[in-house]
Amino acid sequence: MRTFVLETGFGLDNLVLRERETPMPGPGQVLLEMRTASLNYRDLVVVAGGHGRAVRPPLVPLSDGVGIVVETGPGVRDLAVGDRVAPAFYQHWQGGAPPDDLEAGRLGGPLDGVLASHCVFPESGLVRVAEGLSNAEAATLPCAGVTAWSALSEPWPLRPGESVLIQGTGGVALMALALARRAGARTIVTTSSPIKAARLAGLGADLVIDRNATPDWARAVREATGGRGCERVLELGGAATLNESVKAVRTGGTILLIGNVTGSMAELFLPLVLTRRITLHSVSCGSRQAFQALMDALAAGGIRPVVDRVFPFEEAHEAFRTLEKGEHFGNICLSLSQDPSR
Ligand SMILES: NC(=O)c1ccc[n+]([C@@H]2O[C@H](COP(=O)([O-])OP(=O)(O)OC[C@H]3O[C@@H](n4cnc5c(N)ncnc54)[C@H](OP(=O)(O)O)[C@@H]3O)[C@@H](O)[C@H]2O)c1
Structure with missing residues (x-):
């Protein structure tokens, strides 16, 4: 598998492309072949080293993405190979009141994020993507979309x-x-x-x-x-x-x-x-339950997330620089697939 990682320090110059062994899903986990990621303002802050002491290298950035299940670990019950899913921003907040260690469960810092061709997640941290959405549209949802949802529900x-x-x-x-x-x-x-x-x-x-x-x-x-x-x-x-x-x-x-x-x-x-x-x-994004509620609302149709543009994987640095300029309209996305047509 290939991944971008902040290896030895913060800053875009330290975001390097690496080949790694593809991880195996453990009990209750699934392996995803990633399709598309979406960048958030938060990712700029993370890469710049401004997200607090808990977020530090080595780190795979980006919280928002979509992938296809290609392998399931023992005990996985609800997901199967071929399912298209998106990881929740807070991997350990299922619903109700936020856990005391809320910040520890954030994807893309302190937890490794989705800027990779393959990722392993617990099935409890994933939401099935609604059929009508493109990969890029669905990739915008875990942080940006759920935050908008929470801001109109709370x-x-x-x-x-x-x-x-x-x-x-x-x-x-x-x-x-x-x-x-x-x-x-x-x-x-x-x-x-x-x-x-x-x-x-x-x-x-x-x-x-x-x-x-x-x-x-x-x-x-x-x-x-x-x-x-x-x-x-x-x-x-x-x-x-x-x-x-x-x-x-x-x-x-x-x-x-x-x-x-x-x-x-x-x-x-x-x-x-x-x-x-x-x-x-x-508002701090939202739980997996909030993500599911948003996905259900979008499954009903009528709302398409606004994607500014999709950069190829190799142009990750350019995607971050474009976001930094602030001229975008909607979400800037990044293809994570080896095959750009997917
Ligand atoms: N609390 C949470 O859970 C949570 C979750 C997600 C994001 N956030 C935060 O929400 C903010 C937006 O995130 P995002 O990812 O949607 O950002 P984004 O895609 O980078 O968009 C930021 C937008 O802010 C607008 N802006 C820039 N300067 C401004 C100013 N002086 N006054 C008013 N608006 C200005 C710009 O739009 P125009 O050019 O159209 O003005 C810009 O496109 C960030 O601070 C991010 O950290 C918080």
């Missing part, structure tokens, strides 16, 4: 007619847009350029705000919501956007703390949160 499910503000056009944002539209919500999305704005309108966003042309976008959100603000904000920007989000959310509304693409240290004027009874609720 702390309570999105209700039809609610206004939802979504930041950006990355993997989490575009899946959230599709799911929110299907739930009957009114969608407001901020983005960075007229070209991306036009594409968002094409996807059915009710209101698109160019955050560069309108840096005080909370005002536009309030104007569009009769002065009240929106019920739910998916906070993906972090440090530079949180205060604008507080102004954009309605009294009694919820800000889902998800990402920090603009930085991790935010200064917040607390009275605006306290006096207006705003809920700050953090």
Whole structure:
């Protein structure tokens, strides 16, 4: 098998291609021949060495991928050779409350990820892929898709007619847009350029705000919501956007703390949160049960994850660099197959 691995240190220069012996599935495990991986912003942080002390080399990066079962270990009951599956981001969180050691079970750091031609997983960490999805589309789901799902399900499910503000056009944002539209919500999305704005309108966003042309976008959100603000904000920007989000959310509304693409240290004027009874609720991807619920929802049809482009395996470095530029729309994917037609 072949794999990319951060062998001796962090940084793209230390991401090297290696030939290794193909692993054997143990009891309760299956061997996957991998097809496609999808990159997340988190993977950039991991490769740069910014994901905390528990995540360190040697490490196979990337959490999100799809593969075909080619061998089953003893005691495997629910999966068979030929099944198309995707590993859950948290390998050890089946459902309910998160385990105390939640961070220890993350794929792509600290656990080895999917940037390889073959991977072994416990069958308890896998979800069967819905038939209508391509490999690339399905590969976007374990982290990006499940996070969008959780952000619209927690702390309570999105209700039809609610206004939802979504930041950006990355993997989490575009899946959230599709799911929110299907739930009957009114969608407001901020983005960075007229070209991306036009594409968002094409996807059915009710209101698109160019955050560069309108840096005080909370005002536009309030104007569009009769002065009240929106019920739910998916906070993906972090440090530079949180205060604008507080102004954009309605009294009694919820800000889902998800990402920090603009930085991790935010200064917040607390009275605006306290006096207006705003809920700050953090989202950490989701359990395997949440992943299964998302997959079931997509199996019903009508929603296709947005894939920006699929790089060949050999161009893994280029895929990371393209993600870093931030010009993408949806998810950047990587073929993991020896045969690019698969
Ligand atoms: N908590 C969790 O479980 C979880 C799970 C997944 C991701 N995340 C986090 O969520 C964030 C997004 O992840 P992703 O993988 O979807 O990222 P991504 O695909 O790289 O997309 C990031 C997008 O953020 C937007 N952006 C860039 N600068 C911005 C700014 N100044 N203000 C507002 N938006 C800005 C850009 O869209 P435009 O050009 O359209 O503005 C960019 O495409 C990251 O911080 C990631 O770590 C958290």
